[in-house]
Amino acid sequence: MDLIERIFPDEYPQQYLYISANRIRIISAASGRMETTDEFYFDPKRLAASTTELTQNLGERLRLVKTGLIFDPHFFIFNLFDFEKIPLSPKTRRTMIEWRLQKVFPEKMDQYSHLYFRTSAKQYFSILISRETHQFWENLLNSLKIPVIFSGNSTVEICNHLFHKQKTPGFFIEVTPTALVTVFCHRRKLLYFRKTKYSIVAEIVDDVLRTLQFINTQYSWKPDSWNLIDFFELVDRKKFQEEMIKTGCKPAPTPATPLFFLPKRT
Amino acid sequence: MKKIRLNIALHRRINKAVFIPSILAAFIFTLLLFYFTYHLTSRYINDTRKMKNRLGSVKSELTKLEKEGETANIKIASEKSLWNPRIAYCNFLIEKKVYYLSERLNFLETVLPSEIQVASLQWKNAQNQMELQLIAPGFPQVLSTYKALAPYDLDLISDFEQDGRFHMNVRLKYVSK
Numbered sequence: 001m002d003l004i005e006r007i008f009p010d011e012y013p014q015q016y017l018y019i020s021a022n023r024i025r026i027i028s029a030a031s032g033r034m035e036t037t038d039e040f041y042f043d044p045k046r047l048a049a050s051t052t053e054l055t056q057n058l059g060e061r062l063r064l065v066k067t068g069l070i071f072d073p074h075f076f077i078f079n080l081f082d083f084e085k086i087p088l089s090p091k092t093r094r095t096m097i098e099w100r101l102q103k104v105f106p107e108k109m110d111q112y113s114h115l116y117f118r119t120s121a122k123q124y125f126s127i128l129i130s131r132e133t134h135q136f137w138e139n140l141l142n143s144l145k146i147p148v149i150f151s152g153n154s155t156v157e158i159c160n161h162l163f164h165k166q167k168t169p170g171f172f173i174e175v176t177p178t179a180l181v182t183v184f185c186h187r188r189k190l191l192y193f194r195k196t197k198y199s200i201v202a203e204i205v206d207d208v209l210r211t212l213q214f215i216n217t218q219y220s221w222k223p224d225s226w227n228l229i230d231f232f233e234l235v236d237r238k239k240f241q242e243e244m245i246k247t248g249c250k251p252a253p254t255p256a257t258p259l260f261f262l263p264k265r266t
Numbered sequence: 267m268k269k270i271r272l273n274i275a276l277h278r279r280i281n282k283a284v285f286i287p288s289i290l291a292a293f294i295f296t297l298l299l300f301y302f303t304y305h306l307t308s309r310y311i312n313d314t315r316k317m318k319n320r321l322g323s324v325k326s327e328l329t330k331l332e333k334e335g336e337t338a339n340i341k342i343a344s345e346k347s348l349w350n351p352r353i354a355y356c357n358f359l360i361e362k363k364v365y366y367l368s369e370r371l372n373f374l375e376t377v378l379p380s381e382i383q384v385a386s387l388q389w390k391n392a393q394n395q396m397e398l399q400l401i402a403p404g405f406p407q408v409l410s411t412y413k414a415l416a417p418y419d420l421d422l423i424s425d426f427e428q429d430g431r432f433h434m435n436v437r438l439k440y441v442s443k
């Protein structure tokens with residue numbers, strides 16, 4: 001743990017809102033015990049036009065306590081950048097990372113919050129999120145007089161949970177209603193990050209198997225264990241497990257549906 | 267993988283339950299550090315000041331001793347000037363009182379003719395005299411002995427002949443060269 005984080009740790013919210021593209025789950029985190037208390041759907045297309053219904057829904061379900069927002073990967077753009085040499089000056093480092101980002105994401109950056117984190121000696125993990133998105137949700141909760149003290153991403157928190165320790169699984173699959181994220185970690189270094197959109201659940205297994213094949217040929221490495229983070233239980237876990245075992249990959253020994261997407265309490 | 271600390275909330279809050287004890291611990295540590303630094307520094311300053319004071323007093327003591335030494339030297343010089351002639355006179359007297367045996371024997375060896383044997387010898391230091399019993403092989407040697415010893419206040423005590431040899435008991439004054 002960083003010294004800064006040790007001295008200035010963020011306060012833990014007493015409830016979380018897990019926000020995906022069309023669903024919201026409310027998770028109570030009172031006295032450190034996490035449990036899902038409520039869930040409801042919303043229409044993302046009508047969101048910009050009218051927020052009254054959503055505000056009303058949230059107002060009825062949320063407690064007036066310090067709240068955290070967890071956005072699913074649908075709202076984020078992730079990139080992994082490997083460098084031969086990382087400059088010491090933070091300004092030069094930022095310029096270098098932004099230059100690499102411009103190559104893969106040639107849009108205007110004004111609308112986005114760009115954050116990047118050093119994940120290993122020569123690697124940076126770049127995260128982009130639309131400012132409008134998280135400000136919209138924060139303003140919405142603030143209008144209900146609910147203080148938002150945390151605003152993060154589920155994939156990042158899963159990475160912190162699974163890969164920030166000695167024995168890590170080879171990869172994890174995060175399944176949300178609209179996005180599928182596969183993250184590979186080899187020798188405590190993020191190896192590959194893939195985020196795709198899918199329309200039918202059947203595509204998920206195929207996509208994961210194809211990605212696994214790609215990793216096998218590209219990096220000459222075969223991960224031996226995996227974690228499936230499927231909070232909304234969209235995938236048939238048993239069937240998925242059978243398919244994965246066929247490839248020689250065993251599930252990592254973790255609870256079936258842990259709330260890994262929430263910030264780790266230390 | 268290093269932990270990623272992602273929180274893009276506009277109003278983040280620090281966990282006071284962790285932050286306050288950490289800050290308190292840091293504050294107490296700083297206070298302790300300050301106290302020890304202050305304590306050590308003040309101790310060092312005090313020690314330095316004490317050493318300086320001591321050095322000053324040692325210096326003044328040294329100056330005082332030097333002055334005393336100078337006074338003593340002057341006194342010694344004056345005493346020397348007073349006593350040196352007396353000492354020289356004493357030494358002269360001592361020198362006069364002592365005698366060198368070898369010198370006296372040399373004197374005898376040079377003065378006495380070669381055929382003369384010394385049978386006995388007695389010193390009389392107070393009178394600066396010596397008494398000798400001499401044996402000569404013949405009468406001419408007796409005469410040459412008297413002749414040789416004549417300049418040294420020769421006092422003939424006795425002489426006689428025995429077994430063809432001449433025995434002489436004489437007293438003479440030793441004259442140093």
